[in-house]
Each structure stands twice: as C-alpha cells, then as structure tokens.
Amino acid sequence: MAAFTEGAPCWVDAQLPDLEAGKRFYGELFGWTYGKETDAEAAGKPAERYGHHAHPTPALLDGKLVAVLAPKSDGRMPTTWGVYFSTADATATAGKIRNAGGQVITAPTPVGRAGTTVLAADPGGAVFGLWQPGEQPGFELQGSPGSFCWTEVYTRDKEAVDRFYTEVFGFQGTPLPDDTVDYLMWSPAGTEPGEDTAIGGRSVITDAFPAEMPGHFLVYFSVEDCDTTVETVTRLGGRVTAPPFDIPYGRMAVLTDNQGAAFAVLAEPDTTSAPSTTTDT
8 A cells, every 4th residue: 555645634524423324325426335443542543533433434436435424423513524644744744734823623642552642723614634644544545536636725814724734734825827816736745746747736715605604625426427426426415515627637516415514526528539639731
C-alpha cells in the first residue's frame, strides 16, 4: 500500500445515527460492501472518535478500503463526513496546530499498530483529523468511481485559515483561473503549485450560504455520472443541496444522505469520447 504525502487526505469517515441505514444507502449509491463490524481500535480508528462502545464498519469497493461508517456515540454530535490528513509525526503536527491558532480536540492517540490519530479544528472552526500511519496508511483506493477524490474547507476567515494550513502542512495555494471565485487549490510542500499537484482546497462561506453555517470540510466522491447519482440520492431519501453544475474539472453536485451527512460528488470529463481536433484539407 502506497504511502501518503505529508498533508494529503488519507481517510474519511461518517458519523451516523443509524449505521444500518447508512450501509444500505451508500451500498446502493456507490456499490460499497462492508467488512466485519469491529471495535474502534481494530478498525484503525480511535475510541475517542467513535465512542468506546461503537462498532465502526469498514466500507469496501472491489475489496479495497475506501471509508468507515460508524454509529454516533453521542446524539449531540453532528451527522457528518470527516477527513483525515496524513502526517509523519502526529505529536509535532498537533503542536503546529496549536501554534498556528487552531485547537487540538483529542491529543495524539495510538491505535494499536494501525497508527496514531488526532482530532483538531482550524481557526475558523472546521474540524479535521490527522493520521500518522503505522500498519494502516489510509485509503486503499481513491479517485475511482465510488471512492474519495477531493476535499475542501469552507471558512468565513480566509486570511487566518490560509495562514494556518500553510504553517501546519506547508500547503501552497493556487487561485482558480476564474478570479470571480475566491478559491485556493492546495499543493503539498515541495511540489510545483498548481492543479496537477493539488490535493484539496479552500473555499469561502459567502452570503449565499445560511448565516448559521459554521466552518467545515466537504468530502467529494468520484462518480461516473453526476446526474444519475443525484437521482439515486433522491430516490434513497437524500437531499440535493446544490443541483448538478459544470466546473472546469467535470460535473458536480452537493448532497446530503438520508440522515443529514453532507458530501459532494464529481464526475470527471470523459476525455475518451472527446471529438477529434483534426480537420480534413
């Protein structure tokens, strides 16, 4: 299993009120199957995240790990998808988070031989995780239909948040070519900044969003057909937050599942069917 670059998204999980309903929803939507329900430590994620009596379930696509679904241990917790960033040293990165104005919610916690985890929040309040790999680096599949493909943070305090991710992970920001959209693509430290190396991004919570919306991460999953996926989500009892629309990188939509967890889907352009650019003379 390949190692992840420092700061790269390496894992996602969902906290759901009804685990069985979540398994049915995502099983039909993405074709996921599920490994044996196990305790949090054996699943490679901490009891602090899931609760000591919770039983997170690994989600598989073609037999490869793509996510975890878990029952909420506390009804006051949000129903949400969470993202984890890879780090070679969870303790050192937790220190950087504090120094950069963020909050460490759970201190570095060893998870058996799987790795070490941290739960944190940026200065805008968006929650994310760290994962220092041991035997479990993270995703076994990403970028294919039905698996993770992108994440971005939404914030009301872009200056503080931009500084934060630069100081903590060394992210280099590249604005979109469209200067009417306030968005930065993140490239890892040591790479040439740009869309070819981008692993995530920063967006801004504008007046178009509800006033009560907090800072948060949005997790994207790759799909073959965005419109068909939206129809399936609606049929399964989910909701459409942003109907399908085209962006330079494909066609996307923002959705919530049948329990209220928000996520996005992206269908990349089909370059294999692009028309020829040659002309007859």
